[in-house]
Amino acid sequence: MGRKILGFLFVFVIVLVSYQCAQRGTPTGGPKDITPPELTRAEPPNLTTNFTGQKIRLYFNELVKLKDIQKQLIISPPLKNTPVLSPIGNANKYIEITIKDTLEPNTTYTFNFGQGIVDNNEENPKSFFTYVFSTGNYIDSLELSGVVKDAFNKKVDDFVSVMLYKIDSSYNDSTVYKRPPNYITNTLDSAIIFKLKNLKEGKYALFGIKDASSNNLFDQKTDKIGFVEDTISLPTDSIYLLNLFKEVQDYGVAVPSMEASNRISFGYYGEAEDIKIETLTEIPDTVRTKILKEREKDTLNFWFTPYEMDSLLFTITNENLKVKDTFKVKNRKVAFDSLKISMSQNGNIAMDQPLNLLSNTPLVSYDSTKIKLMDKDSVEIAYSLKLDTIENLLNFNFKVAPSQNYRMELVPGAVTDFFETTNDSVAYSFRTKSLADYGNLTLNINGGNIVYPIIVQLTNEKGDLQREIYAKKPQAYIFDNLDPGQYQARVIFDRNKNGKWDTGNLLEKRQPEKISYYPNLIELRANWEKIETFNLID
Structure with missing residues (x-):
């Protein structure tokens, strides 16, 4: 009996010990680590003067690693x-930096790691950690701050480089194209505020660049740029605005290509109106x-009736710049571009948007007797037509009714193109929704110093243009029959009165035309009548 009791007690103790061991080994799910790593020491110390070495070590209180460091690390001045x-890819308690440049004398260098140093477990960043040293006997301590915005879009790009160039005997208007700046920082994520630190007294030029190739230079083909017109004198207490815009690319032409047996395409940069294409080859x-011009493309098409030839020699002249290029286009076996027509709107059409017949080949004429427009009861609808030879379309103008189905029929010969080709029989069906399916919006625009003309636009959430009104004087801005959804409203101040928004140009020292955005998205539902007041602030 005693042995049984002892055996029972022994088993009980074993189970109890095992249970307690199991309890000790079970994770408790404690609070998540949100503490960023801390720098414990640096070799040489941060803010070292008379720096002469090539290696820097930064020691932390826990294991750290580098994350997206190529984008995050900003060195000013650039190396x-x-x-x-x-280490790259591994965690360690230190980060080592090996400098491969010969450093400039009497210069303060700043290494800003952005969000690039994180702890190993939770990836908590050591946000905006900077390591600073000077090759001279003091640390430059002046600062410059400001704001970055986008000239056209409501939201500014992230990772905008803010560049400061010292104005000296080597500086000119094209320096930003040719060499990195003296000082640089960038905005991170959705931040719009910037601050340049550890600057030296002097006169400077300030730029902001969305640097697509990350080469610390301005490339007009790919980059947005913003600039401050005035010379900046440090020290200063002023706050500066950098308004980023994409320039119209300088004139240039691509090598022309024979795309069809009746079409040679000329891609270009710049403005099509300045370009003149002529043939040097004698043509029968x-x-x-x-x-x-090809619709919605920076391409000019040279259309011709096909004939036997080996090649064509062209001159392309920019009459504004007095630039002339010569190109030879060899004949090759490619298909003939034949007439194809389509409608600009299909299915549910917008009641307040134009309805156009589009063609891929140049339209030259139409016969309205061979075009019939009918409603859902097969009753013919009166309409007028206008041939736009610049946009290469045929515009239909008729009284569009709500809750209606339409059918448009074109019999052969309704339209004729440049090659005397006519259309086949074709029919298009489209319809309108009821007025109750749409919403109506009225914008009242207030502001004491509005300079007219202005362009009031509505876009969707993505920024695609939906409607616009051009105004030369104060008025109510009424947008009827809008599809339900979220809209952005903006006002373009048409400074040069050409009916469109104009971007800026760095070398011409021209800022883009001003745009003001309504602060909130405007929600519009079906069968709503909505009035919004847009207060413009100077």
């Missing part, structure tokens, strides 16, 4: 050669030619 950072009198 010619990217320093080597280690029986061959007809026409030059037309």
Whole structure:
């Protein structure tokens, strides 16, 4: 009996011990670590003067790693050669930096790591940690701050480089294209405020660049730029605005290509109105030619009636810049571009948007007797037509009714193109919704110093243009029959009175035309009548 009791007690103790061990080994799910790593020491110390070494070590109180460091690390002034950072891909309690450049004398260098140093477990960032040293006997301590915005879009890009160039005998208007700045920082994520630190007294030029190639230079083809017109004198207490815009690319032409047996395409940069295309090759009198801009593309198409030839020699002249290029286009076996027509709207059409017949080849004429427009009861609808030879479309103008189904029929010969080709029989069906399916919006725009003309626009959430009204004087801005959804409203101040928004130009020292955005999205529901007041602030 005693042995049984002892055996029972033994088993009980074993189970109890095992249970307690199991309890000790069970995770408790304690609070998540949100503490960023802390720097414990640096070799050489932060803010070192008379720096002469090539290596820097930064020690932390826990294991750290580098995350997206190529984008996050900003070195000011920029180095010619990217320093080597280690460890890459592994965690360690220190980060080592090996400098491969010969450093400038009497210069303060700043390494801003952004969000690039994180702890190993939770990836808590050591936000905006900076390591500073000077090759001279003091640390430059002046600062410059400001705000970055986008000239056209409501939201500014992230990772905008803010660049400061010292104005000296080597500086000119094109320096930003050719060499990195003296000082640089960037905005992170959705931040719009910037601050340049550890600056030296002097006169400077300030730029903001969305640097697509990350080369610390301005590339007009890919980058947005903003600039401050005035010279900046440090020290200063002023806050500066950088308004980023994409320039119209300088004039240029691509090598032309024979895309079809009746079409040679000329891609270009700049403005099509300044470009003149002429043939140097003698063309038979029986061959007809026409030059037309391709819809929504920076391409000019040279249309011609096909004939036997080996090649064509062209001159392309920019009459504004007095620049002339010569190109030879060899004949090759490609298909003939034949007439294809389509409608600008299909299905549910917008009641307040134009309805156009579009063509891929140049339209030259139409016969309205061969075009029939009918409603859902097969009753013919009166309409008028206008041929736009610039946009290469045929515009239909008729009284659009709500809750209606339409059918448009074109019999052969309704439209004729440049090659005397006519359409086949074709029919298009489209419809309108009831007025109750739409919403109506009225914008009242207030402001004491509005300079007219202005362009009032509505876009969708993505920024795609939906409607616009051009105003030369104060008025109510009424947008009827809008599809339900979220809208953005903006006002363009048409400074040069050409009916569109104009971007800026750095070398011309021209800022883009001003745009003001309504602060909130405007929600519009079906069968709503909505009035919003847009207060413009100077």
